Amino acid sequence: MNMPIPEFSGYWVTVPLGLMMFGWLVYELRSQRTVPAISAGEISAITQSTSSIPFPDWPIRELFFYIRPDLVDNHTDHTWEKVGLEIKDKLSIGQLKIWGRVDGNERMPLSEINQDYWQLAEFTYWFLSDEDGAQFLVHAVPRIYRQHAGLPQYRDLQVNKEQAIRLWPEKGFFEHNAKNKDAAILRLTKLRGKGVAIRNDAANIQYTNHLDAWSGRVTEWMHEVIAVLKIVSAADSEWFATLDTVGPARVQVPIRLTGQTDISMLMSTYNQHDLRLVRLENLLKKYGVAA
Numbered sequence: 001m002n003m004p005i006p007e008f009s010g011y012w013v014t015v016p017l018g019l020m021m022f023g024w025l026v027y028e029l030r031s032q033r034t035v036p037a038i039s040a041g042e043i044s045a046i047t048q049s050t051s052s053i054p055f056p057d058w059p060i061r062e063l064f065f066y067i068r069p070d071l072v073d074n075h076t077d078h079t080w081e082k083v084g085l086e087i088k089d090k091l092s093i094g095q096l097k098i099w100g101r102v103d104g105n106e107r108m109p110l111s112e113i114n115q116d117y118w119q120l121a122e123f124t125y126w127f128l129s130d131e132d133g134a135q136f137l138v139h140a141v142p143r144i145y146r147q148h149a150g151l152p153q154y155r156d157l158q159v160n161k162e163q164a165i166r167l168w169p170e171k172g173f174f175e176h177n178a179k180n181k182d183a184a185i186l187r188l189t190k191l192r193g194k195g196v197a198i199r200n201d202a203a204n205i206q207y208t209n210h211l212d213a214w215s216g217r218v219t220e221w222m223h224e225v226i227a228v229l230k231i232v233s234a235a236d237s238e239w240f241a242t243l244d245t246v247g248p249a250r251v252q253v254p255i256r257l258t259g260q261t262d263i264s265m266l267m268s269t270y271n272q273h274d275l276r277l278v279r280l281e282n283l284l285k286k287y288g289v290a291a
Contacts, residue, residue: 060159097160099111121151185284189284
């Protein structure tokens with residue numbers, strides 16, 4: 001009796017293998033050793049440095065954990081993919097340089113990876129494991145292998161520490177010291193400057209889509225301030241979040257919108273944002289930051 005021989009494709013091998021490797025990665029990430037924190041003094045020294053020739057001296061894993069030390073606290077959020085996209089944005093426009101070894105030859109030296117590569121490639125995230133052999137695993141591969149099979153795969157990815165910290169200057173100190181009040185106050189000081197810039201950007205709003213994007217920035221800023229304030233004082237955070245009577249802003253914004261609904265929304269959001277800036281400034285004075 002002639003039985004048909006099933007036809008196997010690469011799909012039935014790669015998919016189960018991929019699922020097994022993903023499960024292994026989650027297990028590895030949840031049992032990580034901590035990455036050493038970077039001090040505020042080191043960040044300050046780096047950002048004030050005048051060195052202009054970047055060279056590879058920082059494993060890609062350490063950059064990921066510098067940006068988000070809580071990278072694996074909740075593996076269902078796939079936080080590493082969000083951080084990966086943020087880093088790839090910098091790589092693809094040339095703001096951040098990266099080096100790696102072409103996979104397939106253990107004796108290949110590090111070589112700089114062209115910024116265009118990241119339009120077609122993605123991280124494997126195997127480097128997030130703290131196992132000693134992780135650097136020998138493939139770290140970057142073509143996004144769609146069949147279409148971009150000619151692209152190299154890279155392992156042992158490295159960036160320049162000074163260049164990276166210049167791009168994320170305050171990120172690491174606050175994130176690595178997330179429960180430290182001094183770090184929180186430093187972050188609040190930065191957020192005050194960011195809030196002023198957001199307020200001033202209201203002068204450029206001409207259309208509804210501009211208004212929507214600007215309002216989103218205001219809301220995101222407000223939530224971050226509330227979260228950071230909780231580290232310093234839960235009561236102050238609640239006071240900042242809850243507004244009562246909102247009067248006119250200290251600085252009036254030029255109105256370039258035409259629709260009455262949009263104008264009303266702009267004025268309401270603008271006045272509330274300016275009041276929260278006043279409250280944040282008062283809190284910083286209370287914490288001894290401003291005279």
